[in-house]
Amino acid sequence: MSMLSNRQSTPTGLRKVLYFHWPLAILLVAVCSAGFLMLFSVAGGKFSTWAEPQVMRFGIGFVAMIIIGFTPINVWRNMSIPAYVIGIGLLVFVEYFGATGKGAQRWIDLGFMKLQPSEMMKIALVMIVAMYYDWLDEDRVSKPLWLLPPIVLTALPVALVLNQPDLGTAILLAGGAGVIMLLAGVSLWYFGAAIGAIGGVVWAVIASKGTEFQILKDYQYRRIETFLDPSSDPLGSGYHITQSKIALGSGGFSGRGYMEGTQSRLNFLPEKHTDFIFTTLAEEFGFMGGITLLILYILIIFCCYVTAMQNRNRFAALLTLGVAATFFFYFSVNMLMVMGLAPVVGVPLPLVSYGGSAMLVLLGAFGLVQSAHIHRPR
């Protein structure tokens, strides 16, 4: 009987196209297009350097999103554990066989693209934690013992990622899992305690500097120091933040014009096609360009909230909001970083920065959101 009612309310076959969350898809296309535009610009007007591969990955990612979206959400719920296990396996694999870039072991070279297991893990973690709280009895949510599984599930990939070392991804992983725990209803006291504990860890990190128990790498300390006072080392590690703020600010209200950004064109910007691409956007399109992108991002988050609130499937709702939260962490950490409000931790601007893994994983994640939307109980 339930099968029958399901069939009445849930679209099947190509009819699913009609139930696709099109506003969300269009917003994603808009953001990605902004990315193509900026990648074309920072390459000095060359399409083939960065924009072309990015467009191709977007194409693959967009198709993947549709396929994932058309697949029933329960299938994905059942995929949570395998995805997590595979993710952990790959993280362990890169630990030993991964290619090293910028001092961090991050990817597996698949030939046609470089796979970053840590990107995959962001979604796999959200899935498994969402599944856990979907499964867990309501009255056990805030029981300390039942808090342990999600914490262990989170701590494992976080530890592996920190070991790479990749502080940015670690923050995003912990943030994504934490948000689902919050939404699932874990007592706010725990969060208070967690924030206190993080404060303690930060203190320990700073206090351990220079001792033999030093927790972070030297370069990470330098980044924190330069974040606190970029002018202390304007040609060393403070260079990135200083130049990035100059680029952002020099755009003014309406920008210097497309392809007219001197900071990026003359290579003053570090990582101009990846983590710092937002600075070029703000330099060339100004405050208006920056705020427009921010509004697009917020609208994407908003779409996720709306569909999640309408969804009576707890896994689907938690997953949707988890993906939205991860997406929010992505762009907010990146923007805080390039605007000099957070240390440089190496988080790309989602869907805009050059990079295959993040693009595919994010579009895949929004495919899950689409799946949750299409297959929501009616």
Added chain:
Amino acid sequence: MSKSQKTRLGRRALLLGGVQLGLAGVLGWRMHQLGVKQGDQFRLLAEENRINIRLQPPARGLIYDRNGNALALNRQAYTIEMVREQANDPAAVLQRLAQLIPLSPAQIDDVLNEMNRRRAFVPVTVATGLEWEHIAAVSANAPALPGVTPRLGLNRQYPVGADFAHIVGYVGPVSDYDLKKTDDKDPLLLIPRFQIGKNGVEAKIEKPLRGKAGLKRIEVNSVGRVMRELDGQASAPGVNLQLTIGPELQRTAMERMQGESSAAVVMDVNNGDILALASAPTFDPNKFVNGISVADWRALNENEYRPLANKTVQGLYPPGSTFKMVVALAALSLGVANEHEDVYCPGHKDINGRKFHCWRRGGHGNVNLREALRYSCDVYFYEMALRVGIENITKTARALGLGQKPDLPLPAVRTGLMPTKQWKLEKKKEDWFIGDTANAGIGQGFVLASPLQLATMTARLASGNQIEPRLLNMFDNKLSPVKGVGPLEFKKSHLDMVRAGMYDVSNHQRGTAYRSRLRDGAQMAGKTGTSQVRFITKAERERGVTKNEDLPWNRRDHALFVGYAPFDNPRYAISVIVEHGGGGSKAAAPIAKDIMQKALDLGKNEYGPLPSQKRSQVKPIKGTRT
């Protein structure tokens, strides 16, 4: 999902959304703060980032002689530069280059060090001042010399070379030492191997000659590589100078003094124009332009004849008997001497129990003022010096330009020394002795003067005017003024008495310079001088004074001569000193005679045409004969 779960999820989602919206607000606020509030400030920083200002070196001002011939000019010269990143193996490329252009192993090491200090794409100067043949060879072998590029620049050149080296001086690459001692903030000085004046007029008028740097604004990328040129401001060339030196007379003097360590100055007695300022031996200023080699420098520096010193203004000598005119004029002015009074010269004078000898052992017998000058009798001037006193001698000497620093655009111009009692007390911590005055009376002892000062003195005696030496005729195409030609505070009759004595020196059969009289009826008035550089002891005197020729060179007497001609209508004053040359009449007077003869033969003393554009502005100077 249960009802309560859904409610809780909604509440929590609202909380999270609120926090996220707040954070998004922070992001928007920050964008506004950076882009709108501080936008202008950051725009400026971005411009500073991308725009570099590159200096355009100006063309150095040219230096001309009296006749308008160039003494210092800029010649197009080739420089070879090398870019490290383009030369795969810089050391090997330099080795190959050394077969084509003059390049020592030491220079190669310098270049390699310089290249390693700078970024890989920065061109480093390998060699400067190269000839076209070198460039042709390098160009022909270009495929074997990656990263090597010839560049056209300006190099200073001194076409007349050594004869004007002490006056014009030379330029050389700016050194760390130069930068340390100067407070000049001109950014041109920071250009590697930029040429600045190191000696002579080149050094003394350095800033006007240098000109003003032009600027070129260029856009650079983050590592400083030039992307394109934006705009700029042309450089302003340095000012051109014309000296008062007459080239032929200068060359005559230099040629005549060859082989001696000596100095000669010829001055126009009417306006102070220095027509010749010759110091021998000399050197080739062109060797300094691109940095002198250690061996050359050592050879010049260790030479006993001191070729690098401009002895005309830097050399100080006891004027010896050439000082006697000063004493005579002082005595006449004070009224303690007249032209008729005879002083008996027995060959020496006893002062406070010490014997002061006349150069002539047997003495001159009775001599009056004119004879005393003619024969250069020492005893007469011992007597006069004692009558006048040191203070009045010094006063008269200063009126004649001695003991005063000549105002000339030359480095290390010396003041000389005209002593006073006060001076001796302060410097030597000793009282003034009467013997010191006697010594000063014959231009010995503490009295010191430069050849230029002696020429000035002679010009003043000849003209009766306050002649000041003048070396610069035109500065930046404008005439520089003739200074102080007002009459001296001496009676014409007194001056005439001194002049008569000087006339006899060259024209009386028994005058000390009679053998060096002029040809063709021209008459010179002069005075010889021989100044001791050693103290003759009593024992030595009794043994018989060693002849000059038997002494080592550096202990022989200095030979001096001052004079002017023609006697009845003076035009040129001259002073000559031959260091350790022996007697003035034997060593200095013949040189002076030849130079003076040449000056008279050349006759006209006007300025030649200038090769500069604004010739029309130039008017003849007052006092210049045409």
